[in-house]
Amino acid sequence: MPTPHRPELNALFNKPPADAIEYLQSKGYKIGWDWHQTLDDAHSRAFTVAKVAKLDVLQDIRKSLITALEKGQSFEKWQAEITPILQEKGWWGKKTVINPAGQEQEVQLGSPRRLRTIYHTNMRSAFSAGRYKAMLEATETRPFWEYRHITMVNYREEHKAWNGRILRADDPFWTVAYPPSKFGCNCRVIAKSASEVEGKEILSSEGYQTQYSEKIGVDSFTGADVYGTRQRFDIPTQDGTTLTFSPAAGFNNSPATSYAMDQVLANRATKYLGNEQGVKQVQQIITAPVRQKAHYAFIDNALSFGKAQGKTSTVGVLQAEDIVFLQSKGQSIESPIVTIADRLLIGKKAKRHETAGDALSTAEWQELPLLIAQVKTVLYDVNNDSVLYVLRGMDSEEQKVIKLSLRAQNGVIEIVSIFKVKQSDISAGVKSGQYEVIRE
Known part of the structure; x- marks a missing residue:
C-alpha cells in the first residue's frame, strides 16, 4: 500500500x-x-x-x-x-x-x-470516527481521555489551552468536542488508563455546558440571516481558572452520532445480554441527547431522501425480562439491540399506513427511542410469534396507542411493523388470549 x-x-x-x-x-x-x-x-x-x-x-x-x-x-x-x-x-x-x-x-x-x-x-x-470507535471499545482498560493540541502555524489559543487536559471517557464534553471541532483542526485525543492519570486533575463538564445561537451566514437565495446552534463549555479547574471550549458551527456532531456508535452499542448490549444493570447503561446511552440528535438526523435524512437506502437507527434494547420470556418460547437472542430500518418510514408499509390514517407523525418517529424507553406494556403475540411494544402516542387521541411489533431473525431483533391502533383493540387481544402479557 x-x-x-x-x-x-x-x-x-x-x-x-x-x-x-x-x-x-x-x-x-x-x-x-x-x-x-x-x-x-x-x-x-x-x-x-x-x-x-x-x-x-x-x-x-x-x-x-x-x-x-x-x-x-x-x-x-x-x-x-x-x-x-x-x-x-x-x-x-x-x-x-x-x-x-x-x-x-x-x-x-x-x-x-x-x-x-x-x-x-x-x-x-472518517479518521476521527474510526479512532472514536476504537477508543470507546477500550474504555474498560482506558477510561480516561486526554486532549492533545497539535502544534501548527496559526494555532487556536482555545485549543492550545486544552493541551494535556483530562476528562473521563464518558464525560458529555466528548460527545460534542471530540476533534475536529473547527475547519483545519488537527487536535487529537489519547486514551489513558487509571494508573496513567493517577495524581492528575480530572476535569468534569457536568453542569458547565450551555447552548446558544449565533449568525453563521446569509442564505444565498433568500438573503435571510442563517443562525446556527453552538455548544459552549466553561469548566472550572483546580487553580481557579476557567477553561472555555466551543466547537464551531457545523462541528457540534461528534462521532457519537455516527453509525460507528451503533456498532459499539450493539457490542455492549450483546456483552450485557440478560444483565439488568448493563442493559440499563446501554438504554441510557441510546436516549442521551447526542444519540437523540443522531436519530433525528436518521429520520430527517430518510424522509427528505424519499426512498429506502437500507439504513437503520438504534432505538432501544430488550430488557432482561423480555429476553427470558422469549427464550422460554424457544427463541434464540444473540443481541438485545432494537433497530428500525428506513423502509418502515418510506417503504410500502409506510404508504399503506399513511393511507389508512394510522401512521406515526414525524414527531413520533423522532421521539421513538424515548417512547420505547417509556414503554406502556410489553406483550407476546401468540399468532405471529412476535413481541409487541405498546407505546403512548403523542397526539390528542388518547384512545390510540402505538403498536410496535418485534421479531427475532437469526438472533437479531428487528422491528417488522409499527402503526397506531385503538387501546380497546389491544385490551381485546389480551382478553381473547391472542396476546400474553410479558410486563406492564
Whole structure:
C-alpha cells in the first residue's frame, strides 16, 4: 500500500483504516443546497455536499473518497482522478441553475478550493470516527481521555489551552468536542488508563455546558440571516481558572452520532445480554441527547431522501425480562439491540399506513427511542410469534396507542411493523388470549 503524504492519512494508515472506511460506507445520502443545510446532524448520518443536486454525482464523490482511503491517496492524486468525472457530469465552475425555490441563481459548483475542503473534511471526520470507535471499545482498560493540541502555524489559543487536559471517557464534553471541532483542526485525543492519570486533575463538564445561537451566514437565495446552534463549555479547574471550549458551527456532531456508535452499542448490549444493570447503561446511552440528535438526523435524512437506502437507527434494547420470556418460547437472542430500518418510514408499509390514517407523525418517529424507553406494556403475540411494544402516542387521541411489533431473525431483533391502533383493540387481544402479557 502506498504511503500517503498528508498528516491525517499518515495517522490513519498506522493501522488498516477499516473503521474509517466503514464510516464513509455506512452513510446514506442527503441532497442539500446551501452549506448551512449540510451541517452537524446531516453529516453524522449521511454523505452530503452543498450544491450537489444529483444523486449520481454525490455517489461518485463518496466512492472516490472511499477509494482514497483504501489506497492512501494524497489530495493531489484524488483531485486528479475526481476532477474530470465532475467536469464530464457538469458539476464544475460557476453556473446559473434553478435553486430549490425555483429561481435562477449563479452558484459555484466544483473547483480546486471546494475539492480541497471536501477531501480534508471527510478524511479528518472518517479518521476521527474510526479512532472514536476504537477508543470507546477500550474504555474498560482506558477510561480516561486526554486532549492533545497539535502544534501548527496559526494555532487556536482555545485549543492550545486544552493541551494535556483530562476528562473521563464518558464525560458529555466528548460527545460534542471530540476533534475536529473547527475547519483545519488537527487536535487529537489519547486514551489513558487509571494508573496513567493517577495524581492528575480530572476535569468534569457536568453542569458547565450551555447552548446558544449565533449568525453563521446569509442564505444565498433568500438573503435571510442563517443562525446556527453552538455548544459552549466553561469548566472550572483546580487553580481557579476557567477553561472555555466551543466547537464551531457545523462541528457540534461528534462521532457519537455516527453509525460507528451503533456498532459499539450493539457490542455492549450483546456483552450485557440478560444483565439488568448493563442493559440499563446501554438504554441510557441510546436516549442521551447526542444519540437523540443522531436519530433525528436518521429520520430527517430518510424522509427528505424519499426512498429506502437500507439504513437503520438504534432505538432501544430488550430488557432482561423480555429476553427470558422469549427464550422460554424457544427463541434464540444473540443481541438485545432494537433497530428500525428506513423502509418502515418510506417503504410500502409506510404508504399503506399513511393511507389508512394510522401512521406515526414525524414527531413520533423522532421521539421513538424515548417512547420505547417509556414503554406502556410489553406483550407476546401468540399468532405471529412476535413481541409487541405498546407505546403512548403523542397526539390528542388518547384512545390510540402505538403498536410496535418485534421479531427475532437469526438472533437479531428487528422491528417488522409499527402503526397506531385503538387501546380497546389491544385490551381485546389480551382478553381473547391472542396476546400474553410479558410486563406492564
